[in-house]
Amino acid sequence: MDSNSVRPVNQSFFKALDLCCQKITEKMGDKAITEWRIEDYNRLSSQLGKQTGVYLSVNTLKRIFGRLKTPQRYFPQKATRDALSQFIGYRDWQEFELVFATLKIENVTSISTDQENDIEVPKDTKVPRLVVAIFAALVLVILAIVFFWKNTAESMQVKLVCENPFGSVPHTAVFKLNSKVSFDENEEYQVDFMDEALVSSIKGKNKITKFFRNPGVVYATLLYHNKPIDTASAYMQTKGWVANSGNDTSRAFPIAGLKSLDPKNIYVSPKQLDSAGLDTHKPFVVGFSNIKPSHINGDNFSFSCKIFAEQSRPGTQCVETTIIILGEKHRHLLKLNRRSCVAFSEYKFSEVRVLGSEQFLGALAFNPENGGEVMIKVENKQASVVLNGKKVLFTKYQRSIGKVMGIKILFNGIGKAVSPELHDLSTHETF
Structure with missing residues (x-):
């Protein structure tokens, strides 16, 4: 069994997972999860796969949604959690947990540094719990925005480059990533070659090699989270008509x-x-x-x-x-x-x-x-x-x-x- 599938009992993990499942159910329609049938899980598996590239079996989805009972509460591995959160609009599970934390911040008790340091402070000078909660929520939101913006900004600087764009027929073209700023080399991108070749994944210093057999121009589009951020072209030249x-x-x-x-x-x-x-x-x-x-x-x-x-x-x-x-x-x-x-x-x-x-x-x-x-x-x-x-x-x-x-x-x-x-x-x- 995957070591990430079952984690030590921590109710905050499972509450976040439950909220994620609830939002997925809402995205799929008005039908309650208790009314879902095999075709509903198959539909979710198909849509999840098309959007994120992660395909989950019906039984795995049932375990995640709590519809298939297991001795211990099932907690999916990180790649699965990332796919579930991306399906409902988040960058990954870490971002979803950050936002989830802000939703439940009103239940967090304020930290009393006075008691820890045995310093007695008059009651009328203590900061109200609501103000602390609002302040903490704002800090978490700002951190989430900064985190998301930093990673997105880095990714938007990444360009797709064809090392040998001009060739004859047939032509083997090599594509790679390039950026003037440092970027996460573990971050995965996709390259869409339209009808000329299959979509391929690329990250870091990896390269993609594609074979083109017809005269023409191939337009390769670099995708980040399914959004186009750059293009590169390869040209299979001819001598006249x-x-x-x-x-x-x-x-x-x-x-x-x-x-x-x-x-x-x-x-x-x-x-x-x-x-x-x-x-x-x-x-x-x-x-x-x-x-x-x-x-x-x-x-x-x-x-x-x-x-x-x-x-x-x-x-x-x-x-x-x-x-x-x-x-x-x-x-x-x-x-x-x-x-x-x-x-x-x-x-x-x-x-x-x-x-x-x-x-x-x-x-x-x-x-x-x-x-x-x-x-x-x-x-x-x-x-x-x-x-x-x-x-x-x-x-x-x-x-x-x-x-x-x-x-x-x-x-x-x-x-x-x-x-x-x-x-x-x-x-x-x-x-």
Whole structure:
């Protein structure tokens, strides 16, 4: 048995645990703990795991809540107590106990230094117990705030760094933590790589190594207590426009050895796809990428391109076209479908994202079977989309994506991009 699971009898420990359990129950809904069933404990285990990374079994939760009787009162280990307190909004169990102490301070008897030193003080000069209690409570609150602020301030100074951000395809990138001030090297952070890799934990001087197989930009977000505090990027560069493809996210098929394609007619044939080892009898995606550093402002540019796409393909009902403008920090994305499939359409300009499954995007209906013109214009963080000469979208965003670092054009099936052009509206620099 874990030495931390059962502690010497100390009612203050168990009172704090009971209060923590009460707050967890309140967070989970109005149902009293006496009415909880297996599905309620399973739901708590799932939510606790998603929020804190700590998954507890039903029996462990029942012991914690006192619903599963044990010879001695069960007191969970520190990692479990930290997770329980984090679930209800505290940094860790120590912070929760500090706040808990202030809630019960009115029950604390004042310390009589007079009796300890045998000094008789007139009764009318003694400080009232209520004043002592209030003063003690204020001291504890201040200590808790200072403790929390100190640790949070240190953590906010921690930055995520990619040691080798620029690479070719494929690329193994190394990420680490860096800070100009000292910080707790036992404090754990998470790094979210979006869809490019699994979320990973990191602390102190440890490093994370990730393998990226596709051309593009990977945005890594550093999380502290599930809150983003910094970002770092890795760039898988190309020499001009190249093509790659795949049937799923686990494999990538470089086409024509990732050799440069004609920018005026970006296209790969079924024969080239077959030579790359791609099974074209299954649904597949072809991606055209041009990834390189630039000085073009990602919040002030114009992009245009003529696109051709297949009408249909066996096993694929909705043939979509996706255009992605990759910046240093974030990206713009436009996913287009024919009218019958606009539920799968989407647009994203920096932090602003709208899904066709949540909002009808009929204006973005686009059929490029015989060719279609797409223009995206972003001017001072105001974005507009023009399809075949008709303005179909206008939106605004707040977070800059930085300099333009690449363009990707994706097709479900075989597609063609003709003369894509992106230039800065102020400097007229062309990508």
